[in-house]
Amino acid sequence: MTAIQSDNLTVKWTSGNLTVSSVSEFWERGVLSMSEGIEVIGTVQWELxxxxxxxxxxxxxxxxxxxxxxxxxxxxxxxxxxxxxxxxxxxxxxxxxxxxxxxxxxxxxxxxxxxxxxxxxxxxxxxxxxxxxxxxxxxxxxxxxxxxxxxxxxxxxxxxxxxxxxxxxxxxxxxxxxxxxxxxxxxxxxxxxxxxxxxxxxxxxxxxxxxxxxxxxxxxxxxxxxxxxxxxxxxxxxxxxxxxxxxxxxxxxxxxxxxxxxxxxxxxxxxxxxxxxGGIYLFQLIDQYALNGAGVLVLCVIESVAVGWAFGAERMCDVVEGMTGQRPCLLFKLCWHYITPLIFMASFICMLLNYQPLTSSRGYVYPDWAYALGWTMACFTVVPVPIWAVVKIWTINGTLKERLLVLWYPAREPANSETNEDNLLNEPEMRTTSVSFHDTNYNENEMK
Structure with a gap:
């Protein structure tokens, strides 16, 4: 490396066609002590x-x-x-x-x-x-x-x-x-x-x-x-x-x-x-594929379909009205039913079509096994959903059609019932919207 520019604020260096500031050098070589690539894990940085x-x-x-x-x-x-x-x-x-x-x-x-x-x-x-x-x-x-x-x-x-x-x-x-x-x-x-x-x-x-x-x-x-x-x-x-x-x-x-x-x-x-x-390379790989990748968009599609179609947009409006006394406008219903799932689905398709392999800021290209690892992590964010669905289908009684209908349409409970909160608190196996349900100060006698 050779110095090409210097003043009282910053120093820039060049290596080939790449120009790097002294701040970047301190971050990458001083704080992170980056290795040559993800293949070289190196030693633990005790300060980090x-x-x-x-x-x-x-x-x-x-x-x-x-x-x-x-x-x-x-x-x-x-x-x-x-x-x-x-x-x-x-x-x-x-x-x-x-x-x-x-x-x-x-x-x-x-x-x-x-x-x-x-x-x-x-x-x-x-x-x-x-x-x-x-x-x-x-x-x-x-x-x-x-x-x-x-x-x-x-x-x-x-x-x-x-x-x-x-x-x-x-x-x-x-x-x-x-x-x-x-x-x-x-x-x-x-x-x-x-x-x-x-x-x-x-x-x-x-x-x-x-x-x-x-x-x-x-x-x-x-x-x-x-x-x-x-x-x-x-x-x-x-x-x-x-x-x-x-x-x-x-x-x-x-x-x-x-x-x-x-x-x-x-x-x-x-x-x-x-x-x-080499930890920063693995961090960037997880950030790109597991946290912000196609897997997250797939989960968005599944969740929006579950809310808008399985639970039902109309039922969601009923629940909100029972809680607040105010019925959501038509736009909310359209979003739950059509707009949100379509946006997530379109985003997922566009992300696949516009896919670009991850590279570092300095042009480092990851090996093929690293990209395979990234897509594996993206898949693992989605895999628990079908696995859990298969488990639930297997563990309930009835024909396959009856099982699917039971799982697709959740049991109905009146959202505006005055005793709804008390019933939920008395049945800890049920999900609740009350702060008391999660309160760790409740003892076993209060749960029975």
């Missing part, structure tokens, strides 16, 4: 391992007592990022060159709307942002009371999510505009999308600001809080599901705490491979 251990320990003690203690922690972990986002946005728009980035953000290139990949990226972002098909929204919603206004909560969730993304755009693109002016580059050439935006671009921008240490601390604390929030939701989803499946075993004293510590320990041990020199 200790950070991972600290994250799992922090998460465990934040959620080990149940959703009520988690709710108190979330007041900090959820609100603090908004405070930091506001501070960083105000700081960003006051930087020289920020207006260049804001203009680029507000006046996009409309010709890109003809690019199929743009729409697929938008679909992926929506799935991740709303936590669809992961069971998180269903689990957290099940802690509400039966008469909770889910109609209003859904609208507020969409509004808050969209506004957060819109405001965050000002914080990001104002900083990109500042970087573009300092480096003499167009805004779209400053950084690449992906993890580099958080761990390469913004630290590089922070280094150019006055009091860089202050802004760096604020930014990375915000990232930690966001990561913990995501981990809280995932762990609570798994814990609540296991508790609902085995209520008598899991509701005894200290069973939840023991289960969580075993679960956290197992996944900490599994994730040690991500702290190796």
């Amino acid at each position: 391992l200790l950070c991972q251990l600290a994250c799992w320990v922090s998460c465990y003690f934040c959620i080990w007592k149940g959703v009520r203690s988690t709710g108190k922690v979330v007041y900090v972990t959820a609100l603090f990022p908004y405070l930091m986002l506001a501070i960083l946005m105000v700081r960003g728009v006051t930087l020289p060159g920020a207006w260049q980035g804001v203009v680029y953000y507000l006046y996009p290139d409309l010709s890109r709307l003809t690019d199929l990949q743009v729409w697929l990226d938008a679909c992926t972002q929506v799935l991740f942002s709303y936590g669809l098909v992961g069971g998180t929204l269903i689990t957290l919603g099940s802690y509400n009371k039966v008469k909770n206004n889910c109609y209003k909560d859904s609208l507020w969730l969409c509004l808050l999510n969209g506004c957060t993304s819109f405001v965050a755009g000002f914080a990001v693109f104002s900083v990109l505009g500042f970087m573009a002016e300092k480096q003499g580059l167009p805004v779209d050439k400053v950084v690449q999308s992906g993890a580099g935006l958080a761990f390469i671009a913004f630290p590089q921008a922070v280094a150019m600001m006055p009091l860089p240490q202050l802004w760096a601390v604020c930014f990375f604390i915000m990232l930690i809080m966001l990561g913990l929030d995501t981990l809280f939701a995932g762990l609570e989803t798994i814990t609540a599901s296991v508790t609902d499946m085995f209520p008598k075993e899991m509701r005894r004293p200290w069973r939840r705490e023991i289960f969580l510590i075993i679960f956290c320990l197992v996944f900490f041990l599994i994730q040690i491979i991500f702290t190796t020199q």
